[in-house]
Amino acid sequence: MKIEAITLREIHMPLVHFFETSFGRTYSRRILLVTVHCDGVDGWGECVVGENPFYSSEWIESAWPTLTTYLIPMLLGKTIKSGREVPALLEKVRDHRMAKGGLENAVWEAESIQKGLPLWKLLGGTRSEIPCGVSIGIQDSVEQLLEKIDTELKAGYRRIKVKVKPGWDTNVLERIRSRWADITLSCDANSAYTLDQIEHLRKFDQFNLLMIEQPLWSDEIYYHARLQKELRTAICLDESIVSARSAAFALDIGACRIINIKVGRVGGFSEAIAVHDAAQSHKVPVWCGGMLETGIGRAQNIALSTLSNFSLPGDVSASKRYWKEDIIEPEVTVSPEGMIAVSNQPGTGYRIKTDFIEKLTVRKETLRA
Ligand code: OSB
Numbered sequence: 001m002k003i004e005a006i007t008l009r010e011i012h013m014p015l016v017h018f019f020e021t022s023f024g025r026t027y028s029r030r031i032l033l034v035t036v037h038c039d040g041v042d043g044w045g046e047c048v049v050g051e052n053p054f055y056s057s058e059w060i061e062s063a064w065p066t067l068t069t070y071l072i073p074m075l076l077g078k079t080i081k082s083g084r085e086v087p088a089l090l091e092k093v094r095d096h097r098m099a100k101g102g103l104e105n106a107v108w109e110a111e112s113i114q115k116g117l118p119l120w121k122l123l124g125g126t127r128s129e130i131p132c133g134v135s136i137g138i139q140d141s142v143e144q145l146l147e148k149i150d151t152e153l154k155a156g157y158r159r160i161k162v163k164v165k166p167g168w169d170t171n172v173l174e175r176i177r178s179r180w181a182d183i184t185l186s187c188d189a190n191s192a193y194t195l196d197q198i199e200h201l202r203k204f205d206q207f208n209l210l211m212i213e214q215p216l217w218s219d220e221i222y223y224h225a226r227l228q229k230e231l232r233t234a235i236c237l238d239e240s241i242v243s244a245r246s247a248a249f250a251l252d253i254g255a256c257r258i259i260n261i262k263v264g265r266v267g268g269f270s271e272a273i274a275v276h277d278a279a280q281s282h283k284v285p286v287w288c289g290g291m292l293e294t295g296i297g298r299a300q301n302i303a304l305s306t307l308s309n310f311s312l313p314g315d316v317s318a319s320k321r322y323w324k325e326d327i328i329e330p331e332v333t334v335s336p337e338g339m340i341a342v343s344n345q346p347g348t349g350y351r352i353k354t355d356f357i358e359k360l361t362v363r364k365e366t367l368r369a
């Protein structure tokens, strides 16, 4: 495949309901899409950067110029056989993983279309359907949260994850557990605690959680290992795992018993597969995280989730939980059993609504070889 041109687009999409984590509330997304044009085929990728540098140091205004100034010129005019070859071409740029990931994944998608293969098979997946959970943000009241949980349980989702932060944690978990004693429940702190709050964190053990996700800061892998020794609840790392190297370190020192893989956070499918394999060799299960993606990123998350060690329900859920109208067709739907069926069509199996995307576009730039 010769990489002839690459297009970047920013589209604006309001969320159906705001999403709040310990680091802030989002009402509307600024989405960065990448299209790789090669040999008459277009591969699409979603750069999962946020509107601000709060979840990660990357954000849309760092990714755009990094792509146009450095990353895209490193690919333009190159002839490659596979998405697998992309990381080596971008190696000189340090970090900027979400920017790289959007680009690499677009190449994988083009490759899968060109080879007439489903993307999930190209990635080495084995499942024909994936189990789904939901991530529910901090609400204005506990009653509102309970109502949302009720809705998602009735929709069939297999795991409920709630966001926590100091002041919205044990009190909330207590209310959830007194209404639903047996549901599969987890929580995500997005680094809202410190190791010296260990006595407080110990209280989470009474709620029989599947996991507590990222309680401490992202660079505190060693402190997570110390915390894990003191907790019965499994720690799951999200922000800390930015590469197969950081995963190997975390696994080696026992910093977590579960890993959340976000393909953008680790810099693309190649690295995501490497993290998956590292966890598997330590018998640590993984699940696919979400970044409030449009259908383009969501469809690729579905493909990744078919790999064998994705044995826990992910944060990959139905389009309608996020968007009034998604940018793919059909939109992503979840069965009453809480599963998403994987398509056997070439690529992701979803059609990209280019006319609709064009209408949502507020910024566009095409670079040519
Ligand atoms: O920590 O998993 C997270 C969304 C934005 C940033 C970080 C996170 C999240 C989510 C939402 O939890 C997952 C989703 O539904 O896409």
Ligand code: MG
Pocket (backbone or CB within 6 Å): 188, 190, 213, 214, 238, 239, 260, 289
């Ligand atoms: Mg998380």
